[in-house]
Amino acid sequence: MPNSDGRAILHVDMDAFYASVEEFDDPTLAGQAVIVGGLGNRGVVSTANYEARRFGVHSAMPMARARRLCPGARFLRPRPARYREVSASVFSVFREFTPLFEGLSLDEAFLDIGQSIRLFGPPDVIAEEIRRRIRSRTGLTASVGVAHNKFLAKLASDVRKPDGMFVVEPGRVREFLDPMPVERLWGIGKCTAPKLRQIGVLTVGQLRRSEPALLQQALGNRVQHFLRLARGEDDRPVQPDRPDKSISNEQTFEVSLTSRDALLAELLGQAENVAGRLRTRQLLARTLTVKIRDDRFRTVTRSKSMVAPSNSTLTLYRLARALLMRWRGEHSATPVRLLGIGVTGLEGDEGAGHLAGDSADDNAARRVDRVFDSINRRYAGGVVHGKTLKREK
Numbered sequence: 111m112p113n114s115d116g117r118a119i120l121h122v123d124m125d126a127f128y129a130s131v132e133e134f135d136d137p138t139l140a141g142q143a144v145i146v147g148g149l150g151n152r153g154v155v156s157t158a159n160y161e162a163r164r165f166g167v168h169s170a171m172p173m174a175r176a177r178r179l180c181p182g183a184r185f186l187r188p189r190p191a192r193y194r195e196v197s198a199s200v201f202s203v204f205r206e207f208t209p210l211f212e213g214l215s216l217d218e219a220f221l222d223i224g225q226s227i228r229l230f231g232p233p234d235v236i237a238e239e240i241r242r243r244i245r246s247r248t249g250l251t252a253s254v255g256v257a258h259n260k261f262l263a264k265l266a267s268d269v270r271k272p273d274g275m276f277v278v279e280p281g282r283v284r285e286f287l288d289p290m291p292v293e294r295l296w297g298i299g300k301c302t303a304p305k306l307r308q309i310g311v312l313t314v315g316q317l318r319r320s321e322p323a324l325l326q327q328a329l330g331n332r333v334q335h336f337l338r339l340a341r342g343e344d345d346r347p348v349q350p351d352r353p354d355k356s357i358s359n360e361q362t363f364e365v366s367l368t369s370r371d372a373l374l375a376e377l378l379g380q381a382e383n384v385a386g387r388l389r390t391r392q393l394l395a396r397t398l399t400v401k402i403r404d405d406r407f408r409t410v411t412r413s414k415s416m417v418a419p420s421n422s423t424l425t426l427y428r429l430a431r432a433l434l435m436r437w438r439g440e441h442s443a444t445p446v447r448l449l450g451i452g453v454t455g456l457e458g459d460e461g462a463g464h465l466a467g468d469s470a471d472d473n474a475a476r477r478v479d480r481v482f483d484s485i486n487r488r489y490a491g492g493v494v495h496g497k498t499l500k501r502e503k
């Protein structure tokens with residue numbers, strides 16, 4: 111798709127995201143109306159699947175009303191940890207096409223793929239490939255809008271929803287925008303739309319052709335802004351998410367720990383937690399810090415950089431263990447009140463676990479990581495230690 115200023119923007123939006131994750135995880139929900147949200151008296155609908163939407167249920171609706179409209183639906187409490195995990199898989203697909211992506215929420219992002227066209231093909235091809243990879247990796251469908259700016263891309267992702275793709279060609283912006291109700295313009299809501307209606311402006315096309323002086327009554331000093339939107343103009347850049355600077359995990363104990371085994375078991379759990387989060391976000395860490403507070407509230411930190419950046423549980427654990435044991439050598443039986451692991455110097459894991467020249471040891475550690483990750487996925491939040499600890503000794 112050629113465009114006016116060399117920009118090609120995708121808006122990727124997962125279809126009925128929370129409800130789709132629930133349906134994927136629980137096949138007994140197939141074909142049923144599914145409503146995810148707060149189940150209490152004051153609960154609000156987070157997401158309704160398409161079956162439930164047929165009954166008029168939509169997000170942000172009070173749950174009490176959703177129950178009246180669609181009493182036969184399956185009502186589910188949200189599982190944010192699970193949605194974050196699926197979201198990480200979705201965003202890992204974006205990273206394969208461009209570093210320039212901006213997440214709007216767990217299930218929605220803008221991608222600037224202007225520089226990716228040379229490598230991966232035209233925007234519509236990239237959009238379809240992203241949809242295909244999301245589906246094969248998560249089992250879920252996404253809809254994509256393609257345009258030369260964010261505003262149009264966002265509107266376009268709705269056109270073929272669910273499970274569709276739509277391209278706004280630069281030469282057909284008017285055709286695309288003019289018939290839309292003015293409410294589709296960002297910033298025109300419940301307050302402004304009635305004022306526009308009063309002066310006979312119902313569609314984007316009518317707004318675009320109106321005299322600025324007339325529009326002033328309804329839009330005040332934002333007239334030029336809305337006229338630009340009505341012409342499909344939007345020059346805001348895609349602003350990539352800032353990467354995390356550090357990841358850490360620490361624990362204060364009700365009863366201070368003194369035994370070596372208890373300390374190491376705790377340390378392994380923390381290494382799993384931190385390394386797992388690095389892997390989920392496809393990051394590697396350069397430096398590891400162990401934080402120790404004794405029962406007299408003296409806090410020390412010990413840091414060491416790794417030979418090569420890593421996100422392996424065993425690599426992080428071994429380094430943390432060496433740092434902890436050195437401290438312990440100087441403070442033999444001092445009870446430990448707080449123990450923590452943090453990593454800094456984060457960078458993208460470009461090889462995503464397929465670096466050349468891996469030693470057999472690294473490959474074994476990676477297999478262990480995959481096992482941990484799959485266990486953690488199945489038992490959200492729960493981590494298995496102990497067995498690895500014994501093997502380590």
Ligand SMILES: [Mg+2]
Binds near residue numbers: 127
């Ligand atoms: Mg969505």
